[in-house]
Amino acid sequence: MSEPARPQHTTRRLGAAWAAGLTALIAALPWTAAGRLPDRLATHWSGGGTPNGSMPLWAASVVPAVLWAALAAAVLLSARRGGVLAAGRAAPALLSGGVLLTGAQASVVRANVDREDWQQAHQPVGWILGVVAAALLAGAVGVLLGRRHRPAAAPAGPAGPVLDLPEGERLVWFSRAANxxxxxxxxxxxxxxxxxxxxxxxxxxxxxxxxxxxxxxxxxxxxxxxCSSVRARVSERGLEVAFGPFGRPVRRWAADEIESARAEHRTAAQVGGWGYRLSGLGTTVMLRGGECLVVRIRGRAAEFAVSVDDAERGAALLNALNSRRAH
Missing domain, CATH: 1.20.5 (Single alpha-helices involved in coiled-coils or other helix-helix interfaces)
Structure with missing residues (x-):
């Protein structure tokens, strides 16, 4: 097993254990006080703290547990498919979501204890605010933990493919993609x-x-x-990326702004979804999984990527134009 895989594998195991443990805890909380609870539990309150919804004991136990299990499974599956970066983003989601749902379940039980009828249950606003604050704090801790597993920036390597550009010739590359x-x-x-x-x-x-x-x-x-379609154009002027069926808006980078270009395989799970995404990989216009044109802009740490066909040829032309300008 390679070294980078170890923290990722450990994170997934810890995440699965956290999800399973909280699922059991959320389901068990109502039963720990079953003898002091009414037949139906108040589970929803109006803005003034008056209960306006209820469930039987078994449903108040099962429904939140199933909801948490489904959310945790979705986060863990996304982390598994998305690699190290997605695994790092899973930590704040699992911690904040788990604390929020567990706190909500505890507040439901607390509000119903020693009540003869669910309509007598009262939910203090202070308790709700405390649960939300605890969830935000847990999310912040998750962000810090996620950064520990974020891979270090790769050292500058080869610029990528370079097209053999005959002297005096001008080439233009077009490509597009749609969702x-x-x-x-x-x-x-x-x-x-x-x-x-x-x-x-x-x-x-x-x-x-x-x-x-x-x-x-x-x-x-x-x-x-x-975000439904995108068109990329590479010429001596640089890179132009137009969005939507009408080609508006447009993002442009002059040729001398682009440090290097390459083609790279990316998926929606890696960048956080579809459309215009901001993630640890930089900015990605993700319309379909697969080959993306990735450019590094001078003076910026983050990269820009767009999922278009024939990305390697576009990257090669950008690098060739850079090489010609350098000489």
Whole structure:
């Protein structure tokens, strides 16, 4: 087993143990005070602390435990697929989520103890704020622990592939990629925005909630459309990356701003999802898993990557242009 694999494997084992232990604890908490609890437990409160929802004892035990187990499994699976960086990001999610759900379960039990009926249960705001504060603190500890397993920056190596560029010739490289699911998401929310606008104009929806829905639907539709497709262009001017079906907005880097370029295989799990992602790998425009064009910008530690086809040829042309300029 290689050295980098050991901390990653240990992190996964500790994460699995933490998840399993808290699942058992969350499920067991109501049963530890079963003799002092009403037949049904208050599990939801209004803003004023008045209970407005309840569950039988078995459901109050099982539902939060299953919810936590599902969330923990999703985080651990993402960490397993995403490698060391994803494993480091799993620590704050597992710690904060576990403390939050365990604290919430403890607060439910505490509020119902020695009550004859669930409607008598009262949930103090101070207790809730304490649970949230503890979860935030646990998340901060998780961030610190995750940094311990973050791989050190790789030393500067070869710039990447270099295209044999004949003297006097000018070459241009184009490539693009699209994600039909993001486009469908944008279209769906776009239709919802149109429906909300028509409902507002026709007086069929109240102004307050209607405008809120219209704003949310519009923002999601525009963001989804902007991340649904991408077009990359490499020329003597440098790198240009255009977003969305209309090629707007556009990010540009002059040729002398780019230090090096390479092609690299990346997945959505490694960068934290789909679309425009910020992670320990830098900025990645992730539309499909696979080959990405990765560029290092002069004076910046973070890299920029975009998932497009034929990325190796684009990287080779950028490096060739850099080499020509250096000579």
């Amino acid at each position: 039909p699911w993001l486009l469908a998401l944008a279209a769906g929310f776009g239709l919802a925005a149109v429906a909300a606008a028509l409902a507002l104009l026709g007086g069929l929806a109240p102004a307050g909630p209607g405008w809120t829905l219209l704003a949310v639907f519009t923002v999601v539709a525009v963001a989804g459309a902007g």
